[in-house]
Amino acid sequence: MTSTAVAHPNIALVKYWGKRDDALILPDTGSLSLTLDVFPTTTSVTVDDALTADEMVFDGAVATGSPAARITTFLDLVRAQAGRSARARVDTRNSVPTGAGLASSASGFAALAVAAADAYGLDLAEKDLSRLARRGSGSACRSIIGGTAIWHAGLDDATSYAEHVSGPDLGMVIAVVDATAKAVSSREAMQRTKSTSPYASGWVHAAEADLLLMQQAFAADDVSTIGAVTESNALRMHAAIMGCRPPIRYLAPQSIALFDAAERLRRTGLEAYATADAGPNVVFVCRAADVDAVRDALIADEAAGMPADRLIAAHAGPGAHLI
Numbered sequence: 001m002t003s004t005a006v007a008h009p010n011i012a013l014v015k016y017w018g019k020r021d022d023a024l025i026l027p028d029t030g031s032l033s034l035t036l037d038v039f040p041t042t043t044s045v046t047v048d049d050a051l052t053a054d055e056m057v058f059d060g061a062v063a064t065g066s067p068a069a070r071i072t073t074f075l076d077l078v079r080a081q082a083g084r085s086a087r088a089r090v091d092t093r094n095s096v097p098t099g100a101g102l103a104s105s106a107s108g109f110a111a112l113a114v115a116a117a118d119a120y121g122l123d124l125a126e127k128d129l130s131r132l133a134r135r136g137s138g139s140a141c142r143s144i145i146g147g148t149a150i151w152h153a154g155l156d157d158a159t160s161y162a163e164h165v166s167g168p169d170l171g172m173v174i175a176v177v178d179a180t181a182k183a184v185s186s187r188e189a190m191q192r193t194k195s196t197s198p199y200a201s202g203w204v205h206a207a208e209a210d211l212l213l214m215q216q217a218f219a220a221d222d223v224s225t226i227g228a229v230t231e232s233n234a235l236r237m238h239a240a241i242m243g244c245r246p247p248i249r250y251l252a253p254q255s256i257a258l259f260d261a262a263e264r265l266r267r268t269g270l271e272a273y274a275t276a277d278a279g280p281n282v283v284f285v286c287r288a289a290d291v292d293a294v295r296d297a298l299i300a301d302e303a304a305g306m307p308a309d310r311l312i313a314a315h316a317g318p319g320a321h322l323i
């Protein structure tokens, strides 16, 4: 009766920032990411004919208002596909600091897609689970896939999904600068970028070119180019965001200090590259074999100002799956 799924967050090396279609969540550009092995979300869905409304429990507390409404809207899509109308009970446990730019919506909607599809009796292929997860939160379509994934922008609902992409073994070190929820949601900030930032169209062109470069670098197992494009692509996204009016600035002074730290590490011969999503936290990308060395070097780097307990080592993790 109850279906339970686990999913992990993913961090994009080429970012998704901007929608071509808000209802279907079709992105302006494709993106490429690494699904991690830390901060899982575990979600159970129980379909119950006796319920008159969906019931949502997030980390042990009953959810109401817009977070709950977003789940019901998502379950309506699953119900429409399954041809069923019964309501469901959703119980989700997040070990990601919610809304802090650590991809909690990605792991959340990936786990919900897999659990809800199973609970409603849908037997979906990976591609169709990715398309479904995309409707909850764009980046969630990439957390359906284990390890490195490319989200094809596509032309329509049928062609916009993520799939595995081969390349070198990468790892990450997450620097938790601030684990509280961000002031402006990525959904709102994307819309504001499109409607007010003079750099919005420049970002779209740059992201398209970066994705091609990144795919070439993946095919060539070229970690140096992967890292350089990752760092530059993140800064280009933040530049477009900072161009909003009223402005949005996700990067904090310590975030900038951490981009400097990545450069210092590289000068010592340790290849690490910085990226940041819609929040102040910084994620270092490196070869999988270098994760511990990068973390140790960051702990030792006093100017980075990061205590060991806020530096989390991560490797490639599994795609969303039933347990």
Ligand code: PMV
Pocket (backbone or CB within 6 Å): 011, 012, 014, 015, 016, 017, 031, 105, 106, 137, 138, 139, 140, 186, 187, 276, 277, 278
């Ligand atoms: O899926 P959303 O709406 O949470 O947007 C995610 C946007 C970024 O995390 C900033 C970039 C990305 O590609 O994950």
